[in-house]
Amino acid sequence: MSILVPTYRHVSFIGDCLDSILQQSLIEECEVLVGEDGSDDGTREICMRYMNAHPGRIRLFLNDRSRVIQVNGVPTGRRNLMDLIVAARGRYLAFCEGDDRWCDPGKLERQVMLLEKHPEAVGSYHSTEVIDELGNSEGQAFREPLPGIYDTSNIASTLSPFHTSSLVCRPIADLIDPPRWTWSVGSFDMALFGLLACQGPLLLSDGRMSAYRKHGTGITRHVFHRGMAMHVQRMVIWARLGGYCSRWPTSSLEGALREHIGQVEREGGRRLAIRVWANALWKAAPHSLMRPLMQARLLLRACRGR
Known part of the structure; x- marks a missing residue:
């Protein structure tokens, strides 16, 4: 040990x-x-x-x-x-x-x-x-x-x-x-x-x-453990793990990302949710191999609200 x-x-x-x-x-x-x-x-x-x-x-x-x-x-x-x-x-x-x-x-x-x-x-x-x-x-x-x-x-x-x-x-x-x-x-x-x-x-x-x-x-x-920065950082983790680990079920990743976006929506509104998602997506690329459909669905949800 x-x-x-x-x-x-x-x-x-x-x-x-x-x-x-x-x-x-x-x-x-x-x-x-x-x-x-x-x-x-x-x-x-x-x-x-x-x-x-x-x-x-x-x-x-x-x-x-x-x-x-x-x-x-x-x-x-x-x-x-x-x-x-x-x-x-x-x-x-x-x-x-x-x-x-x-x-x-x-x-x-x-x-x-x-x-x-x-x-x-x-x-x-x-x-x-x-x-x-x-x-x-x-x-x-x-x-x-x-x-x-x-x-x-x-x-x-x-x-x-x-x-x-x-x-x-x-x-x-x-x-x-x-x-x-x-x-x-x-x-x-x-x-x-x-x-x-x-x-x-x-x-x-x-x-x-x-x-x-x-x-x-x-x-x-530290600032990356608080507020919107925390959501961005953790969304990046799940996005990159989704590309790195083939065993990871899409439904699990999608659920976690939805949780993050939902919290941002409640705290700062839909426009902020869109910015946070776009920031996370930018930071995750090109490491993420997440399906484009998942990205589109999450963006659509952020635009429409809960």
Whole structure:
């Protein structure tokens, strides 16, 4: 098992994150790969202390900011994560960003047992608690209720299906060497979830076993995770996955795109919906092989309204 911990400017949180990982019942069978992405707030020094305290368990990768991939001028951590995936040596991959944490010492054991029982599945996910900057519960889940299975029939949506800290998956080829178009999409995690679903189902593991921390410097503050930009970015993901994965049913993609357009219509009217769709279509081309009929039907719906 390889546990991947990308971190950047998480000085107040990285210790809590690593402590929660080291408490896992399967930790003796795991390697912990920490990617420190050039922080200037003391995060790097904390990571080095943990590496020295757990030699052979924690592998620390010290990055600088010169290789950071930017999306619409905004620095992202995807190069850091991609490098960790390539460096991983385990039969399974688990994910926990440096500002999140795990809540159940049996999390990994439970998910690995599920995947061992179901070799046809590519991954497992579970419910995630939402906590504040101080680690206090906000009394809600990141996403609930969760279906018992995600695959290409239902994973495409306007919302992220589950939180990344809940994912345990097999190291499929498209994660180790993701398509180049994933580098420029706004929601890299959703693109990876889609690539996994192209290879097989993801199964629900019972329990709320991780925590997503909301704080002022979290990833969701970025403009491409909000408003109309979010709709454009996610429509691009589904359009490109439709061209990349032949197993993806047209009805699923069409449903997700309709959801996006419908939300834009309700919030900003039909003209804005048309502009958003045209923007997404432009950004997706020429990677998308979506049927022209689907594009025409969606444009017609945007023009006519709900």
